[in-house]
Amino acid sequence: MKRIAILGSTGSIGTNAADVIRTHPDDFRAAALAVARNARAGLEQAVSLRCPLxxxxxxxxxxxxxxxxxxxxxxxxxxxxxxAEVAARAEADMVLVSLVGLSGLRPALAAIEAGRDVALATKEVLVAAGEYVMARAAAKGVRIIPVDSEHSAVFQCIQERAGAPGFPCGALPAPASVTLTASGGPFLDSPADLSKVTPRMALDHPRWKMGPKVTVDSATMMNKGFEMLEARWLFDIPLERIGVVVHPESTVHSLVTFEDGSTMAQLAPPDMRIPIQYAFSWPERLPAERAALDLPAIGALTFRKPDETRFPCLSLVRAAAAAGGTAAAALSAADEIAVERFLAGEIAFTDIPRLVEKAMNAAASPSCSSLEDILETDARARAFASAALR
Ligand SMILES: NC(=O)c1ccc[n+]([C@@H]2O[C@H](COP(=O)([O-])OP(=O)(O)OC[C@H]3O[C@@H](n4cnc5c(N)ncnc54)[C@H](OP(=O)(O)O)[C@@H]3O)[C@@H](O)[C@H]2O)c1
Structure with missing residues (x-):
């Protein structure tokens, strides 16, 4: 029986995680839940899951x-x-971090410092503070298990190469490379003029039902850039060996190419309960009553290069990685504010990468030697992005 704390239990990942726990009562139990404002819904979940905290x-x-x-x-x-308090206090074997943005950082660190394994959905934790978080996890002997479907796919492909026992996400030896797949979001081919995109259009993702921040990040492809950084830290692999292909069918969730030229891929229906359940059950697989892939019904799997002129966020992420220091923390914080402002109707869709680039350049510092450096950069980037005129 694995006891699991779900941080962000009323969200898209959180409700899927609660579903996984409900369907495996002999394997998993909810040890604690955490929400922001939806207290009533959180309490209903706690009662139905018999969760004490x-x-x-x-x-x-x-x-x-x-x-x-x-x-x-x-x-x-x-x-x-x-x-963060319940991440440290709950009687849990594993803490699922599925909050939004940097709000996941302190709870993730609290879980790590308390020696609890972390199932990580909140990619911004590694985008902003990947080196620090992975170092703390290694120091405490804590495993960080990916929940993002792409990283779960990579994780599943590299099981036989998993590195030191107990550390599922050990370094991938050169020249192995990772290819993350991207659905391309709702604006892959149209409209031609992205400046007219409204929040409602951006929130209508063709494949996945997700929270608003990650849905807009998918539409700008910032999400895929974040996932490159997430993979960089999870699998200890340089960014140059992490590629992205657009795969609108969202059936191949990512691929790993090994040194002998062999490529392994993980395929599954686009259902987040699959990677969530795997993160909970790893290294075992548990049965699930859901339809497996129907390849003849899908017909064709297609792949193409991302259009980085139309979607400049991928280049921004590479620029942040090349700059080093706290640039990625600035990028992540500025994106949180830019997405909020876009959803509030204050800026255009195409202003998101522009605002993020300016805030990143204004707020990043060249060195990053402590958690304080990251938090100070985060605050500077938020202030800049909030104040900047359209
Ligand atoms: N959704 C997906 O399919 C998916 C896939 C891969 C990765 N991810 C990543 O997973 C994370 C969560 O995404 P999501 O789509 O599940 O988001 P979401 O639907 O917006 O849910 C966010 C959850 O976090 C809670 N929350 C927010 N701030 C909090 C705080 N300070 N303290 C406690 N709880 C807080 C919210 O509570 P309230 O309900 O009270 O607001 C809600 O339960 C994101 O980083 C995203 O990039 C999501």
């Missing part, structure tokens, strides 16, 4: 459910540090 970041939302939680025997922890 619920973190609610918004104190007012927490107050609204306190009496009912007490009756149901669910302890409430509230405040901005609540998710």
């Amino acid at each position: 619920l973190a609610v970041a918004d104190p007012a939302a927490a107050d609204g459910i306190r009496a009912d939680a007490a009756r149901a025997g669910v302890e409430i922890v509230s405040g901005p540090g609540a998710a």
